[in-house]
Amino acid sequence: MLRIYVHSxxxxxxxxxxxxxxxxxVLTGIQIRYVGLVNVVSFRTAVTVHNWIAFILIANFxxxxxxxLFSDKIRIYHxxxxxxxxxxxxxxxxxxxxxxxxxxxxxxxxxxxxxxFNPLQSMVYQIVMLLLLxxxxxxxxxxxxxxxxxxxxxxxxxxRVVDTVHVxxxxxxxxxxxxxxxxxxxxxxxxxxxxxxxxxxxEVEEGQSADGxx
Amino acid sequence: xxxxxxxxxxxxxxAAAVVLALAGMTMSAFAAAPSAGDTQxxxxxxxxxxxxxxxGGETLSLHIESDGFAQSVHSVIGCTGCxxxxxxxxxxxAESPITTKREFSVAMVQICRTCHxxxxxxxxxxxxxxxxSEGNPVAPLCTSCHSPHAVIKGAAEEMDTVPCKTCHGxxxxxxxxxxxxxxxxxxxxxxxxxxxxxxxHNVSVPSAGQxxxxxxxxxxxxxxxxxxxxxxxxxxxxxxVSCPVCHAPQAHRRVDLVLxxxxxxxxxxxxxxxxxxxxxxxxSTATRTGLDPKTLWTLLSTLNRSGVEGKTxxxxxLDVSTGVEAHELAAKSAAISDCDTCHRAGAAAFQxxxxxxxxxxxxxxxxxxxxxxLSSAFSVPSVGGFYAIGGTRITFLDILFVLALxxxxxxxxxxxxxxxxxxxxxxxxxxxxxxx
Numbered sequence: 001m002l003r004i005y006v007h008s009x010x011x012x013x014x015x016x017x018x019x020x021x022x023x024x025x026v027l028t029g030i031q032i033r034y035v036g037l038v039n040v041v042s043f044r045t046a047v048t049v050h051n052w053i054a055f056i057l058i059a060n061f062x063x064x065x066x067x068x069l070f071s072d073k074i075r076i077y078h079x080x081x082x083x084x085x086x087x088x089x090x091x092x093x094x095x096x097x098x099x100x101x102x103x104x105x106x107x108x109x110x111x112x113x114x115x116x117f118n119p120l121q122s123m124v125y126q127i128v129m130l131l132l133l134x135x136x137x138x139x140x141x142x143x144x145x146x147x148x149x150x151x152x153x154x155x156x157x158x159x160r161v162v163d164t165v166h167v168x169x170x171x172x173x174x175x176x177x178x179x180x181x182x183x184x185x186x187x188x189x190x191x192x193x194x195x196x197x198x199x200x201x202x203e204v205e206e207g208q209s210a211d212g213x214x
Numbered sequence: 215x216x217x218x219x220x221x222x223x224x225x226x227x228x229a230a231a232v233v234l235a236l237a238g239m240t241m242s243a244f245a246a247a248p249s250a251g252d253t254q255x256x257x258x259x260x261x262x263x264x265x266x267x268x269x270g271g272e273t274l275s276l277h278i279e280s281d282g283f284a285q286s287v288h289s290v291i292g293c294t295g296c297x298x299x300x301x302x303x304x305x306x307x308a309e310s311p312i313t314t315k316r317e318f319s320v321a322m323v324q325i326c327r328t329c330h331x332x333x334x335x336x337x338x339x340x341x342x343x344x345x346x347s348e349g350n351p352v353a354p355l356c357t358s359c360h361s362p363h364a365v366i367k368g369a370a371e372e373m374d375t376v377p378c379k380t381c382h383g384x385x386x387x388x389x390x391x392x393x394x395x396x397x398x399x400x401x402x403x404x405x406x407x408x409x410x411x412x413x414x415h416n417v418s419v420p421s422a423g424q425x426x427x428x429x430x431x432x433x434x435x436x437x438x439x440x441x442x443x444x445x446x447x448x449x450x451x452x453x454x455v456s457c458p459v460c461h462a463p464q465a466h467r468r469v470d471l472v473l474x475x476x477x478x479x480x481x482x483x484x485x486x487x488x489x490x491x492x493x494x495x496x497x498s499t500a501t502r503t504g505l506d507p508k509t510l511w512t513l514l515s516t517l518n519r520s521g522v523e524g525k526t527x528x529x530x531x532l533d534v535s536t537g538v539e540a541h542e543l544a545a546k547s548a549a550i551s552d553c554d555t556c557h558r559a560g561a562a563a564f565q566x567x568x569x570x571x572x573x574x575x576x577x578x579x580x581x582x583x584x585x586x587x588l589s590s591a592f593s594v595p596s597v598g599g600f601y602a603i604g605g606t607r608i609t610f611l612d613i614l615f616v617l618a619l620x621x622x623x624x625x626x627x628x629x630x631x632x633x634x635x636x637x638x639x640x641x642x643x644x645x646x647x648x649x650x
Contacts, residue, residue, distance in 0.1 A: 035604045036558040043553040043604070047446055097629075102636035147449030154476075158527075158598030159450075167611050175618035182626030 006116050007200040008073070014064045015197055021057040022177060025050060029170050051144055058137045064129065075114045077126060090119040101186060111204050128176065132169050139166040248284060248292075254302070255293040256280050270314040282364035296325050296362070319355045320346070326356040336415035341577060354381065370409060373399055378408040388541040392462075406433065419577050426540075430457045444551070454600065456533045458540045459563070460550040465539035468566035469588060469606075470531045470580065471597060473517075477524040481572035482517075504582040505569055507590035514596050530600020532556070532563055557604035564588055564605050 007015070031038050031046035041049070068074045080086040092108045097120075100108075109118035117125060139162050142149045146159055153162055184193040188203070196202045248256060258264065259278040268274050283289055288296070312318045327334040337343050337356070345353030356362075359370070359377035369375040373395070379386035389395045389408070397405035411429045412418060431437055442448045459467055473482040505513065510528075517526040534540050556563045567587055568580035587593060588606040600606070 032557075033604055033607060034559075035554050036560070043557050044446075047553075102632055104637075104640065146447055147453070154599070157595070158600075160594055160598045160601040163601050163603070164594050164608065164611065167607075168614075171611070171615045171618045174615060175622035178622040179626060182629070185630075 001203050002206055003201045003203055004111075004113055005200050006111065006113060006202045007197060009200065010063070010067050011073070012197055012200055014060055014067065017060045018057070018064070021053050021060065022173060024053050025057065026170065026174055026177060028053065030174075033167070054137070054140050054144070057133075058141075061129075061133055061137065076116045077122065079122070079126075080119065086119060090123075093118045093120050097186075107186075111202055124176075132172060136166065136169045136173075139163075139169070248280075248289070251294060251302075252283075252289075252292045256283070266310060268310065268312055268314060270317075272315050274312065274315055274318070278363045282361075286363060286365045287367050288363070288365050291329075296322070316351060319357050322357060322362070323355050330356075333415045336413070337417075340413070340415060340417040341419055342417050344577075352381070370414065371403075371407060373407065376408055378412075382408075384538050385541050388538045392541055392543040393545045394543055404433075426456050426458075427452055454531050456531065456540075458534045458543060459532050461544060461546075462534055462539055462542040463544055463548055463550050465534040465542055466536075466566070467532060467563040468535050468568055469564055469600065470533050470578070471528040471567065471569045471583065471587070471600065472531060472578070473526055473569065473571050474529050475524040476527040481570075481578075482526055504584070505587060506584050507587045507592035507596070510569070510583060510587050511592040511596040527599060528569070528597050530597060532602075535566060556602055559604060559607065561602075561605040564602065 028046045028050040031040055032043060032050060035043045068077065080089065089108075096105060096108050107118075109115075142153050142156075142162050143159070143166060146153055153159055156162055156165075184197075185191075187193040187196075192203070256278060259276055260280045262277055264276040265273050266276060294300070323334070334356075342354045346355065358380075366375070370377060373390070376386075386408075390399070394405050398407055410433075438448065438452065441451070445451055458465060474480060475482055514526060514528070555561065565585050567583040567585050569583050570578040570580045573579040587597060588600070589609050591608055591610045593606075593608060
């Protein structure tokens with residue numbers, strides 16, 4: 001068994017800030033949207049916390065973005081340019097999660113320093129980080145000060161349109177976050193992936209990964 | 215050789231100035247002792263019960279209270295100041311030129327205008343004048359507010375004598391018990407009486423558009439800053455929530471969706487080319503439900519059909535239900551400042567909805583709409599400009615959220631259960647195979 005250092009410190013710090021902030025955003029979002037049904041904190045407190053965490057999340061997004069943009073780690077997000085190969089790997093991964101994992105089959109994706117993500121992870125993470133989070137940040141900023149951004153809000157059809165987009169993305173996150181956490185338990189042991197996101201090291205079978213192995 | 219209009223005007227103005235100067239100097243003397251001409255008039259018209267039948271069937275009182283007239287600001291100009299057309303030699307005429315009291319009052323407006331042209335010009339801009347133009351038989355004319363033979367200066371500035379309450383009695387009663395009315399009664403002249411918000415002659419409807427905000431902030435100049443201290447999105451709240459919504463806490467509230475042209479930023483006066491508007495709403499009152507979400511969306515689509523200039527949209531505004539309630543303003547400490555009052559499902563503020571178009575003189579004409587127009591998926595394209603977090607959320611999105619949450623938690627639980635079940639099954643199988 002080899003230990004490879006795949007999650008560098010900035011990535012780990014970013015990840016846990018991002019995870020905590022996203023969870024808090026969903027929770028405060030639920031409180032804001034469902035006052036009366038949920039009464040953990042007041043509407044005003046929920047809005048204030050939601051706004052502050054949003055700015056932390058936006059700043060954190062740029063930490064992630066700039067880190068990958070200006071480091072060779074961006075290779076982990078490089079897409080597979082051969083569509084047949086990508087399709088084949090994706091189907092294989094879906095079959096693993098949908099059936100193979102129950103039988104105890106090995107994960108078809110072999111982790112390495114620059115191939116950290118299986119095809120599904122790669123696709124989902126790019127959708128989340130390059131599409132959903134920016135949309136959520138953008139619509140959130142518009143909703144934060146509707147008068148200041150009235151021109152932009154009206155351009156998109158009004159506050160309700162902007163809010164509906166914001167809520168739709170919120171719904172996706174409400175689905176994705178628990179799902180993401182669960183998928184983290186599908187390592188060799190339930191805590192292996194979580195541990196790796198703290199110390200940065202992943203263990204791989206010998207012969208399956210060469211780069212970056214200790 | 216004829217004089218030029220300018221020369222005639224100048225001579226007239228000079229003469230008027232002299233008359234007014236003399237009138238001012240001798241006002242008290244006239245008030246105390248009527249002129250010989252006025253005495254002659256009052257010899258008959260001072261008799262109580264003097265009246266005559268008009269051709270239209272009404273009875274016109276011809277009695278003038280002598281003392282009241284003597285104290286009136288008009289006593290200085292005397293009877294002929296306004297009734298110059300009366301020839302004492304042939305008075306009373308054999309045939310009355312007055313058909314109805316209303317007709318006479320309308321005609322006499324032009325006499326008032328002779329001296330009070332500025333006020334007349336202001337009145338022409340008023341909601342009252344617009345109603346008169348529409349033929350409203352009770353819309354106020356000069357003499358409706360200013361008893362012509364007993365005009366007392368400053369009467370409109372006193373709680374007891376303000377003429378507005380003659381027609382707007384229920385509103386005045388609400389005002390009298392409001393924070394403004396109580397302050398005014400206690401002698402605080404800075405507290406507004408009717409004209410303070412509505413204007414004296416250019417009487418307007420402040421509730422239309424941004425008028426009310428402008429009126430309130432006209433005196434409460436620090437309100438914007440003080441709200442900014444605690445109210446998120448202050449400007450937005452100021453734009454879409456009328457002041458009485460929070461400052462008249464006992465009032466019923468409604469959402470008014472105003473049809474306006476987003477190109478010209480002006481309210482639409484009538485839904486031109488959409489005959490189904492009337493039938494769709496069915497009522498011009500706010501209490502009945504009319505437009506349902508899909509009909510409203512269809513209506514807007516029809517208004518914005520291809521080939522029509524401009525773009526008709528709906529601008530939402532949270533207001534109190536009635537004009538009476540708009541005057542029930544409470545002290546600042548009693549105002550609603552709890553966000554949860556509106557930002558929650560089922561909030562009272564969003565149970566009544568109207569769709570309005572601009573009527574004459576800015577008085578909105580409102581049509582009933584169902585409250586679902588604020589929570590249906592159709593509200594995204596039709597009521598895009600109005601949304602209150604929590605209060606007017608779209609039901610369909612709530613369903614999606616519940617499904618997403620169930621899926622996000624339920625699928626992992628199901629997957630985990632299957633993993634455990636498979637593990638037990640495989641272990642048992644391997645155990646049995648080991649035994650075999």
